[in-house]
């Protein structure tokens with residue numbers, strides 16, 4: 001038997017084929033455009049996700065016996081608002097997780113409804129990228145579109161809907177909508193009322209490892225897959241990545257360096273961050289997790305390389321970096337505003353400390369370090385909650401860089417475990433499909449049998465000390481320039 005894992009990412013859809021022994025048989029990737037129609041806005045077309053996923057699946061399975069593909073599941077970029085009308089047409093482009101247009105609606109939710117009430121209804125407060133503020137934005141700014149809404153779904157749920165006709169979501173991804181009561185794993189009537197929507201507009205909720213249907217006959221024919229192929233609910237990309245890196249059970253950690261950067265801490269018990277800086281979400285293993293999310297991680301390096309110094313030679317560029325822990329240049333990686341821990345859509349990217357002898361390498365280094373320091377910010381919040389993290393897994397495109405992995409290990413002062421593939425969410429998706437098809441009795445068992453650590457990066461005491469001093473300096477920059485960010489936008 002084979003299982004397909006689909007990682008519906010922001011930069012591309014990554015598809016992974018796994019056999020029932022857990023061996024990765026093939027990986028395929030298909031890019032699609034990301035639109036920034038206004039500064040701070042971020043959109044994609046669901047039709048692009050669908051077309052590229054279909055093309056990717058055909059390529060993925062072309063050399064295997066397709067009749068043996070037993071299940072397909074997903075890890076999807078979270079929070080994106082996909083709205084369909086009564087004829088199942090997409091009403092407008094999806095508004096993504098890193099879109100900052102909802103500052104007014106987020107402020108309304110946090111101050112007028114109030115953080116305490118939001119926390120009581122959902123276990124979280126409002127962040128600009130979450131789905132509920134986006135619904136309010138459409139209501140206020142595009143009333144004609146709002147009137148047409150029949151179905152509200154998340155990005156990966158759109159794929160499941162097109163593949164199977166099942167209008168469903170899973171608890172981990174739905175946690176990020178600010179419409180779900182995370183503790184009790186059900187929709188919040190209060191939040192639906194606040195957003196002016198009915199519960200019928202929301203998908204049926206499932207565990208990530210639940211089979212929710214099979215391929216529609218016409219889709220099966222188009223893909224060359226059997227109609228019996230199970231479509232499995234799947235998870236938000238971070239929960240799926242956690243499955244794919246074996247971050248399941250109690251007190252495990254995964255750092256993802258994708259377009260976003262995340263710190264994911266699994267827990268067998270429901271818990272909330274009293275500072276509201278970390279999200280309290282459901283996990284794909286049936287339990288819970290806390291998560292910090294920075295909006296621009298590997299995308300900062302991509303921006304710096306592609307748009308500014310204009311090179312595709314990421315590895316070569318990083319090989320010239322030598323001054324680890326001694327850089328006088330610092331970079332705030334807030335190119336799309338920032339979520340954890342600042343919750344500030346107005347925050348912006350910033351270089352500070354430039355002099356006449358600053359080199360291109362210093363600035364490249366500052367970009368990579370700025371991301372590592374921002375990841376550390378979420379670790380500091382976890383530490384303040386009494387959570388001690390001694391080692392972490394790492395995944396995402398940025399984790400392909402040996403230098404970045406080393407920086408993370410030293411800035412965080414913990415061991416960093418690399419697994420066989422950086423494609424955490426896609427592998428996690430395939431594992432969820434295998435659980436739903438009965439190959440494994442639980443997500444934990446799948447992780448135990450499949451995930452292998454291939455390398456551990458140890459912190460280096462001398463560098464840890466240097467980076468501790470550097471982090472203290474970094475931590476002073478945001479509070480100093482914070483007010484200026486809002487002023488600059490006026």
Ligand SMILES: Nc1ncnc2c1ncn2[C@@H]1O[C@H](COP(=O)(O)OP(=O)(O)O)[C@@H](O)[C@H]1O
Pocket residue numbers: 008009010011012014257258259260298299301302314315395396397398399400401
């Ligand atoms: N060697 C590398 N060094 C730094 N960044 C990298 C490297 N390889 C890939 N990336 C970055 O990883 C990101 C894609 O990672 P991925 O986890 O697939 O993201 P997403 O799920 O958001 O689409 C891109 O921003 C890409 O530039």
Ligand SMILES: O=C(CO)[C@@H](O)[C@H](O)COP(=O)(O)O
Pocket residue numbers: 009010011076077078079097098129176236237238258259260261262293
């Ligand atoms: O908003 C979040 C998590 O809360 C992001 O992590 C998105 O889920 C997008 O992930 P990537 O495209 O970076 O994997």
